[in-house]
Structure formats: C-alpha cells, structure tokens
Amino acid sequence: MKKLVLKRLLQLIPMLIGMSFVSFIIIQSSPGDYFAQMKMNPEISPETIESMKVNFGLDRPILVQYLLWLKNMCKLDFGVSFAYHIPVRTLIKFRLKNTICLAIFSLVISWVIALPLAVFAGYREGTFIDKIFSMLAYLSISLPSFFVALLFVYFISKTNLLPLGGTRSIFEVDASSFALFKDYMEHLLVPGLVLCLVNVGGLFRLMKNNFIETFNTPYVLAAWARGVPRNSVIFKHALRNALNPMFTILGMEIGGILNGAALTEIICGWPGMGSLILEAVLSHDLYLVMGSLVISGFLLIVGNLIGDILIAFFDPRIRIS
Amino acid sequence: MCRRHRKINLVFLFLVLFFCVPGRSDATHGGSVVISSSSIPKSFNPVVAKETSTTFITGFIFEGLTATDGITQQVKPNLAISWNIDSTGKIWTFYLRKDVYWNDGIQFTARDVKFTFDRLIFNPDIPTSSRDVLSIDGKPIKVEVVEKFAVRFYLPERFAPFLRLMGQEILPEHKYKQIVDRKAFSFSMGLDSKPEDIVGTGPFMLEDFRPGEWVILKKNKRYWKKDSQGNSLPYIDRIIILTIPDQNLALLKFKKGELDMISLRPQDYLLLMKDKPADVKIFNVGPSLGSEFLVFNQNLDSSIAEYKKQWFRNVKFRWAVSCAIDRQTIIDNIFAGLGHPLYGPVNESVPEFYNNRIRKFHYDLRKAEMYLAEAGFKKGSDGLLYDRDGNQVSFSLITNSNNSQRIEQANLIRTDLEKLGMKVNFLPVDFNSLVTRINSTRDWEAVLLGLTGSVDPHFGKNVWVTSGHLHLWNPGSPSSVYSWEKEIDSIFQQAAMIFEPEKRKQLYDRWQEVFCENQPMIFTATSDVIYAVKDKFGNLKPTVYGGLFHNIEEIYILPIESGSSKARKKIGK
Numbered sequence: 001m002k003k004l005v006l007k008r009l010l011q012l013i014p015m016l017i018g019m020s021f022v023s024f025i026i027i028q029s030s031p032g033d034y035f036a037q038m039k040m041n042p043e044i045s046p047e048t049i050e051s052m053k054v055n056f057g058l059d060r061p062i063l064v065q066y067l068l069w070l071k072n073m074c075k076l077d078f079g080v081s082f083a084y085h086i087p088v089r090t091l092i093k094f095r096l097k098n099t100i101c102l103a104i105f106s107l108v109i110s111w112v113i114a115l116p117l118a119v120f121a122g123y124r125e126g127t128f129i130d131k132i133f134s135m136l137a138y139l140s141i142s143l144p145s146f147f148v149a150l151l152f153v154y155f156i157s158k159t160n161l162l163p164l165g166g167t168r169s170i171f172e173v174d175a176s177s178f179a180l181f182k183d184y185m186e187h188l189l190v191p192g193l194v195l196c197l198v199n200v201g202g203l204f205r206l207m208k209n210n211f212i213e214t215f216n217t218p219y220v221l222a223a224w225a226r227g228v229p230r231n232s233v234i235f236k237h238a239l240r241n242a243l244n245p246m247f248t249i250l251g252m253e254i255g256g257i258l259n260g261a262a263l264t265e266i267i268c269g270w271p272g273m274g275s276l277i278l279e280a281v282l283s284h285d286l287y288l289v290m291g292s293l294v295i296s297g298f299l300l301i302v303g304n305l306i307g308d309i310l311i312a313f314f315d316p317r318i319r320i321s
Numbered sequence: 322m323c324r325r326h327r328k329i330n331l332v333f334l335f336l337v338l339f340f341c342v343p344g345r346s347d348a349t350h351g352g353s354v355v356i357s358s359s360s361i362p363k364s365f366n367p368v369v370a371k372e373t374s375t376t377f378i379t380g381f382i383f384e385g386l387t388a389t390d391g392i393t394q395q396v397k398p399n400l401a402i403s404w405n406i407d408s409t410g411k412i413w414t415f416y417l418r419k420d421v422y423w424n425d426g427i428q429f430t431a432r433d434v435k436f437t438f439d440r441l442i443f444n445p446d447i448p449t450s451s452r453d454v455l456s457i458d459g460k461p462i463k464v465e466v467v468e469k470f471a472v473r474f475y476l477p478e479r480f481a482p483f484l485r486l487m488g489q490e491i492l493p494e495h496k497y498k499q500i501v502d503r504k505a506f507s508f509s510m511g512l513d514s515k516p517e518d519i520v521g522t523g524p525f526m527l528e529d530f531r532p533g534e535w536v537i538l539k540k541n542k543r544y545w546k547k548d549s550q551g552n553s554l555p556y557i558d559r560i561i562i563l564t565i566p567d568q569n570l571a572l573l574k575f576k577k578g579e580l581d582m583i584s585l586r587p588q589d590y591l592l593l594m595k596d597k598p599a600d601v602k603i604f605n606v607g608p609s610l611g612s613e614f615l616v617f618n619q620n621l622d623s624s625i626a627e628y629k630k631q632w633f634r635n636v637k638f639r640w641a642v643s644c645a646i647d648r649q650t651i652i653d654n655i656f657a658g659l660g661h662p663l664y665g666p667v668n669e670s671v672p673e674f675y676n677n678r679i680r681k682f683h684y685d686l687r688k689a690e691m692y693l694a695e696a697g698f699k700k701g702s703d704g705l706l707y708d709r710d711g712n713q714v715s716f717s718l719i720t721n722s723n724n725s726q727r728i729e730q731a732n733l734i735r736t737d738l739e740k741l742g743m744k745v746n747f748l749p750v751d752f753n754s755l756v757t758r759i760n761s762t763r764d765w766e767a768v769l770l771g772l773t774g775s776v777d778p779h780f781g782k783n784v785w786v787t788s789g790h791l792h793l794w795n796p797g798s799p800s801s802v803y804s805w806e807k808e809i810d811s812i813f814q815q816a817a818m819i820f821e822p823e824k825r826k827q828l829y830d831r832w833q834e835v836f837c838e839n840q841p842m843i844f845t846a847t848s849d850v851i852y853a854v855k856d857k858f859g860n861l862k863p864t865v866y867g868g869l870f871h872n873i874e875e876i877y878i879l880p881i882e883s884g885s886s887k888a889r890k891k892i893g894k
Contacts (some may be wrong), residue, residue, distance in 0.1 A: 032753020039756050042791045044371075044450040044773070053447040055507070084363045084532075085370060086511035091416050094512075094532050157573050170580070171353070228566050269570050274469050277421040279361075284753065300543040 005310070009304045012298065017070070019297050020290060024066050027286060034082040042124050049232045058286075069290065071253065078294070079287030081120060081280075091276065095293065098167065099272035102261055105188055106195035107253060115246075118207035119239060125212055132206065135258035136253040140201025149194045149267040157191055164271030174306070191268040195261060199253075210242040217241075244315055251307015255300035324550045326440055326543070350360045350552070352878035355581050356869075361533045361564050365519045366510035367490040368441050368449050381538055381873065382424075383490035384519035386415050388432065391867020393774050394486045394673055396788070398490060400429065400522065410479035410820065417470040418782065421545045423493045424526045426519065431472040436494035438464040438474075440501050447507050455486060457817075466563035474672070479818040481825060495764040496520045497719050524555040524874040536562045542892075546874055556877035559812065575853065582869055585851040587657035604852045604863045607670050608661035610774035615642070615718075617767050619794045621801040624764045628712045633766075634801075637696035639840040643682035644689035645737050648846050654733060656848040663844035665837045666804045667829075670865040671776050673822075676830040679837040680829040689741055697729070706742030719758070720769040722749035730845065731769045759793065768793070776866060778829050779817055786810045805835050 035049050053059050056066060072079060095223045156162050163169050163186055170183045214220065215238045217252045223237045243263035262274025275291060280288035333572040358373035367379040384402035398404075421429040442451045443461045449858050455462060460477040476483065488754040496518075500509050510519055516527040524546070528539035538560040546554045548785050565571040568586060574600065575583040585593065585603075617633035618625060632638050648662035664681040667674050682688075718735065720727045728749050729840035735745040745767075750758070770793070775781060779797075785787030787806050795801050809832055818829040836842075849863050860875045870876075 011827050030753070031751070031757050036753045036756040039760050040770075040772075040791070041450070042781045042789065043454050045453040047449060047784075048450050050451050051436065051445075055448050079441060083751075084512055085366065085508050085515045086364070087508075089515045090511075153570075156659065157577075161575065163579075164573065165565055165567075166563060167531070171535075171537060171559075268564065269567060270529075271564075275566070276533070 003024070004308065005305065008308070010113045012301050014298050015301065016294060019064060020070070020073075020273060022087075024069070024286075024290060025062065025294050027281075027284065027289060028062050030284075032284060034286065036284070036300035056080070059314075069287070073294070081288045082285050083280075083283060083288070087285050091274070091288060092291055092295060094273045095273050096268060098267070099187060099261055099274065101184075101192055102195070102272060103254075105192045106199065106261075110193065110196040110199040110203060113196065114203035118204045119211055121193065122208045122211035123216065123234065134208075136205040137201040139195060139238075140197060140199075140203070143198065145194065146263045146267060148197055149191075149264050152190065152194050152197075153268060162190050164190060167271065169177060187270075191261070191264050191270040194264050194268065198264075203246075203249070207242065207246060210245055211238060214238045214242040240306050241313070244311065247310040248307050248312065249308065251304045252320075253303070254306055255303025309320065337632050345475060349738050349880050350556050350878060351558050351563055352556075353366075354557055354876075354878075355563065355579065357563045357565040357574070357580050357583060359566055359568055359571065361566070362530075362536055362562075363557060364511045365527065366449065366506075367449060368437075368492065369507050369510075371450055376704065378536055378538070378562065379490065379521075380523075381525040381833065381870070382519060382523045382527065383492070384523045385488040385490055386417070387484055387487040389485060389488055389689045389776065389866070390853070391871025392428070392862060392867050393863050396488075399488075402743060405486075406820070411476045411817075412664060413474045413476065413483065414467060415472050415474070417472065418545060420472050421522050421523055422498070423545045424541045424630055425493075425496070426543065426544055427493065428494050429491075429493070429522055430469050430846060431466040433491055433494050434472045435464045435466050437489070438462065440498070441492060442489070442508065444501065444506075444518075448475050451489060453491070453891045454857065457602075479820070479870050481820050482777050483815055491522070491819045494519050525560060528559065533564055544874070548875070554694065555869050556876040557873070560873075577777075578855070581857070582852060582854045584869075585853055587655070587659045587851075590659060590730070590851050590853075593656055602856045603853050604861075605659070605853065606666050606850050606852070606863050607865045608663075608847050609850045609865060610668070610670055610843055610847075611771055611809070612663055612666070612847055613727065613769070613771045613775060614663075614844045615646070615734065615767060615769050616793045617642075617844050619841065620763065620765070620796060620798050622798045625766055626812075628708065628710060629716060629766060632708060632714065632716075636839055637692040638698070639832050640842065641689040641692040641696070641698075641741065641841050642738065644685050644692065645741050646734055646843065646845060647684050647737050649684065651730055652846050654845065655729050659849040659851060660846050661849065662846050665833050665844060666781070666842070667778065667833055668774070668847065671833045672772070674778055674826060676833040678830075680834050682835070682840070682843075693741065699741045705744065706740055713744065714742065715746065716745045716750060716766040717756060718767040718769060719748050719750045719765055721752040721755045725751050727769055728770065744762055760790075764794065778832070779813065782813055783797060785836070786813050803839070805839050808835055 038049055039046070040043050048153070050059075056063060069079060076089070078092070080086065081088050081091055082093060088187050091261075099185060121133045126132050150171065153164060156164055165187075167187045168180070168183055169187070170179060220233060220238050228237070261272060262277065265272045265274035266278060273295070277289065277292045279285070280292065338659065357379055360372070362374045362378050363372060364370035364375050365379060365382070367376065367383050370376075380655055384400055386399060387396050388399040389875070390397050401417050402420060403410075404415045406413050409485065413775045415434075416427070417431060417434070423429055441447060442449060442455060443451065452461075457476060457478050457480050463475040464474045465475070474483075485694040497506065497509070498743070500506050512530070512532040512677050522545070524541055524544045525538040526541045528537045540555055540558050542553070545552055548554055563574075563580070565574065571580065571583055571591065572585075573587050574580050576593070576596075578598070583589075590603075593603075597603075617639065619630070619633050620633075621630060623630070651659060651858050652662065652767050654658035661668065665676070667676065667680045669675050669677075693706070698706055698714065699709075701707050708714060710888060718731055724726070731747050731749075735747050755768070759768060772781070772784065778785075784791045784793070786792065786803050787795065787810055790796075795803075795806065812828050812832045812835075816825050816832075819828070852869055853865050854861060854869070857879055858876045859879050860872065861869070862872055863869045
C-alpha cells in the first residue's frame, strides 16, 4: 500500500508541470492582459502601466516567466494576484475552506441519501416504490446543475426559508459560536442542497444496479439458501461487495470538488474557489489562475488516491495483490 | 480634543464652527447601516488600488487636505483649514487642523503629508496612478514641512486643478514608514491585513472583514468633526458592506429587508416599483457622470481603406450620423426611460462646467440626409448609400461583448443608420481584444464605448488632447491633426494654469463648442442615478457626484416611534 501511495504522489509532479505549462501558455497567448481595464482610464498613464508590468515580471519572455513561477512554486510561493495585490496563497486559503465545506456537505448528504435508498429500492426491484424512485433519479440526472440552482434560488427567494448568498447574516460582535455555526450552516444549505439534488440521482442508479447485480450472484443465493438471516445477507454479503465500485466513484468525486461546485457557487452566491477562478480568468489575473489550477490538479490526484486507498482497505483481494 | 489648544484663535474657531455639521436635536447616536457592493474590494490600500470597489471603502477611512462637497461640487477645507498661493501661483501653503488624530491615537501633522507625497506617491518603487494625476507635464511636486501644522507644495507650473486633487488620501508616517523602507508597501494593507493595520483619519475604521463576503466598518471614536452642539461624529456606529456580485440577488435582499440601501439599474427600478415595500424611499438624482459614445477612426495612418478614412474625416458625415441616432429610443429601450440624451462631453450633472449652448444634433432624418447630400453621398436605386466615387457606404462597428446594454445600443444605432442607407456590420468583441485593437493595432472602423466622468474636465485630458493616450479617433499621428484639435490642446494647456473660475469656465465652454461642432465622438445617452433607501435615515442627501455617502458622518438613524413592532438597535450605545 505504501508503494501505491508513493507512486501516486510521484506521478503528481509531471502531471502538474505539464498542466501548468499548457495553461500558462494558453492564458498568455490570449489577447489582452490584466491591464486592459486600466488602459481605458484617462487618469492612468501608459508609463505607469508599463512599470506595473515590470513589477509583476510580465516584461520577460514567456518561458522565463514560467520557469520563474515554477521555481517559486517549489518554495510554495504561488505568486501575487494583480487585482488584490496580496499573495495568491492567502486568497486561495480563504475561499478553499468554503468550497471544501460545501463539497463535503453535499458529498456526505448525497451519499447518505442515495445509498440506503438504492439498497431499499434494489431489494424491492420492480415494485411501484422502486419505479417512483427510479423516475426521480432520472429527473435528477437529466437536470443541469445551473438550472436546478436557478430554480432553487427562485423558490427560496419566494418562500424566505433560507438566507441567500454569502456565509453570514449575523454581524453582532458578541454572537455565540453556536449561533455563528448555525448561521454558516443555514447559508450552506442552499448551494449544498442544489449539489445534492444534482448528484443524488446518478449515485442512486449506480448503487442500485451494483446492488441488484451482487444480489443475484450465486454466493448470495447460496447464503440465502443456507438460512443466513435476511439482514446479514443484505448488508454483510451483498452490500459490502456492491460498495466496491462506489469507492472509485468516491475518489473521483473528491477529486472533482472544485469543478463540480463552481457554477452552483456562482449562482447561489457562495464565496468559494469557483467564483474566484472565474473572476481571475476573466480579468487575466495570471498567478491567481495558475495557483487555483495547481490546487485543482492536486486535489484531483489526491482524491483519486483516497479512492484507491479506500478500495484497498475494503477489498482484501486488491490489498494482497 | 479642544482642550489641547493653547491659543484660542478666533478665526480658527470661526472656521471650525462654520464647517461643523449643524446639530440635530433628534439626531441619535448608534445603529448600523447595511449596504452592498457589487464588486469585491480588492485591497485597503488607497495609494496602490484605485478601483471603485476599493475606493468605496477607503473613502470612509482616509481623508485629504481638501474635500469636494457632494452637493455643490465645490472644493472645501478638510484636514487643512486654509491655504494661500504665492504671487507666482506655483507655491501653495496649507495650514492644517491641530485637532486631528489618527485612529490609533497619534496626532496628525504636516510630516504625514510630506510622507504621503514623497515616500508613497512619488516613490518609484510604488506603482500608483496618483503619480500621473499629480505630476504636471511629467514633473513631480516638491513638498516641504514649514511648521508642525503647515506644509508647502512647490509646483513646476501653475495648476488650477491642484486644490481639488488635494482630496488625495493622506497616510500616517509613523505607521507605514518602516514598510516603505522595506519596499513592501505595494503589497501591504491588502485583504490579509489586520484591522489595526489600516490607520486613517476618517469617520470610520476597519472592524472586521472576510474577503469576498463582507467588510465591517466601525465608528472612529477619535474623529475630529463634531456637530454644532459639540457631539462627536459620525452618528452611526457601524457600516456593514456585503459583497453581492449579482445585482439581482442584491435587489432580492433589499426587498427582503436585509439591505438598507441599494443603487438601482433601470430594470431594477421597474421591478421594485411593481411591489414596492411601504417603508422604501426612491431618489432619482439625475443623469450619471458616465457617458456612452460612438467614435469613427479618423487616423490617416490606420490600416483601414482610404476611401473609408475620407468618409470618417468628413465632418458632414459625422453630423449626419449624429442626427440619425434616435437617442430617445435608446433611453426608452435600454434605460427604461430613466436617462438623459447626451450631446457633448460634459453633462448637466456638473453645473460648474456644463455649457448648454453647444450645438445639439437632435434627431432629424431629413437633416441627416441633407448633410450626406452636401457631402456628396447619394442613395442608389437599391436604397443603399454610395459615396461620390461609387463606393458603398458600409463599415464595421465593434463594442465590448461583456456589456449587454451597449450591445443593445449598438443594434439600435445600426437600425437607425440603415435608414440612411448605410450598411453597419456590428460585432461584439471580447473586452481585452477590443482594448488591444483600439490601443495597439488600431484596426477598427467604428466603436461604441463608454467612459466614467469627473467634475473637472482636466482629469479627462488624455481623451481630449492630441497627445493623450485615449485620444481615440486620432491617436498620435501629427499628419492627421485638425486645426480645431490644436485649439483644444491650447485650451487645456491654458485652462490648467488659470485660477479664476469664470475664465476657466469660458475656456472649457469654448472647448465644448468646438468639440460638438466637429463631433469626433458622437455622444448618445446616459442613465439616471437612482437609489432606493429604507426610510429610517435622517440627513440623507444623495447626489450624482456624492452618491449616498458623501456626508456619511452626519447621517443618522431616526428614532423609532414607540409602539413600533420592528426591533432595532438600541440608541446611544
């Protein structure tokens, strides 16, 4: 297992270098730069803009700029944001926490809903209740996330059930930490539920199919025939094996944290990495984009690694080989 | 604070009282204001970061020697009580208030002013556009401390806008000197600061913030302004600024009562009026200072076709286009009727400089056709327009694709010009590409753009003079320059050096007349500035220039009538 982890972490390096190099070249090659807005301001002279460019090292050749950036990355210095004038690492730190909270929340809730329902429906395959759940699952799969987000935001705004946008509504200095926590969770619910609604359907279907497939295997039939109690058959024999492929999915979902949530974050006004990257790309804030991309790539690999470790943990066959 | 004065100077006292805020017997201390900002504040550093998202916040925390009054737009004393100019007009001496303290308790003196100019603005290690605005012909200003509370500026030339420019934020030497010595100032006072890192003299100071979510400002207990009854200002305890990038979401929150004030776009105004909450007041304060305009490329050295250059350089062609644009339809469609037509570079929201006697090309298709005929253009039997050499009048119009209002406007203009037989190929272009084409490659034929405005025309100089870097229609090429452009160059050069307001106005009036006569930029329309506010504030005096908060220190929350069911903050915290 240790060898697997080590191998994966080593694979990170060439992947990140390749990805960052391509992104760097693409961003630099697109027309315009961060200073486009400033050029249209009569009060800022071209000389000042030039000196700002030199300040940020943008007057050197592209390859030199990339190598300098790489060198700084090795020291975990992500560079400085043009727009915010502060280190990229600081900006990402602020937003990353929000995105991770959102991702974990929606991950946990969607899995906690989808998996038991899938087992429940799988056990009752072909019945009316199974058909209802399957129909709902199809609905969830076919609706795009931004559409669900928009509908949900509209619904919440009409019914005033939950706060919209931002992470806090309480600004009293003496608010208790419980009240602050409750406030944060209330704000998290809107984007969190949107993501759940979108993901639940796919998970449900996958898990249900896995379960049914496992349930119809000879060894489960044999256990059933031997008189093993029903619950034991379902949970110990069938479910544990049905869960196997789901760990790979889990790994992929952890890796896809940043990307999946971006649109939802933007529509629901949740201040996370998604809106940060979008703004950075649109304004050519070079080092902020690069930093976000690197984090994104890192999380992708680490997520998949976690998935693989989980499989190895649960499946002795893989461990031994 | 007044007890610290050794001498009681009657003139000083008179000035202090004169500029104090009149007291209100019903003014109560306390309460919070919740507002929204559509852009994320990028920094708290007023020297380095100049975007509106930042200046909106730093405007509450920092102050300058003078201030521009939000209502009259006149320059008034602020941290400086008085000033005088020597006979050459180049040496200005400012006498500073002696009762001002930075929000960390240290006294404000002339050394802070010298520090701000020498070590921050004119420091070559610090990239700031303040340097451009405060340099006259590229030469810096020399600053000298005369006494503890008097500072002298040596200007390279006479410079009339200097007084208004002294609204420049002053920063404290004791707090930032070491950071500047370490060459770290450009990256300081950013979103990673602690509240005690942001030290100013203004009515508010930073209490708490989370980047991209909110900023909370609390009252500066050491603020020097008092009302006429000697009560400390500001009245309000806290300002909570929520970052809500989506304007629709902001309107929703305002309707739900989560925000106290909001600035309305035309479509927001219509939505709000449909189901307006009872306790909301609407202020329409007049046309905004921004402008929208159409420009033709008149540069002889550009890469566009020669015959097109001849069209664009023909003043009657431009008159015809200006007459053919239906400005009222643009206002009705894009600003929902809440706008004003524009005919020149200054609009009526700046009464000090607005010249109403400019030539206005009102909507008149027959006049447009007459001007085209006089310029040798003829409509063919196919209904399309041809010039005197038989070339079909067809050109491309570009604008930035991220502004949906401008795209709509461009389409309306295209339809208008088609009535004259012109064929307009409209293309929305990504903003960055647009800027590259306009500034660097200069390959464009017609462009629809907008600019924000200012009170003093001098600050837009780079658009109007031939050497300016935003002289869009005729950049940098001496062979293309018209004699009227040379007249405008000379007007701007003279007007900057004349102190008498009437003489300056005469010059700028002439500029507007010459400009409008030649229509190098064809102005279209601008929207009105509209605010919606919860009816719980006193002393609210919104204006186009000052916005809602130019007099933030005197705004207060009205006392609640007894028996009101809504819970509010307790008075007199």
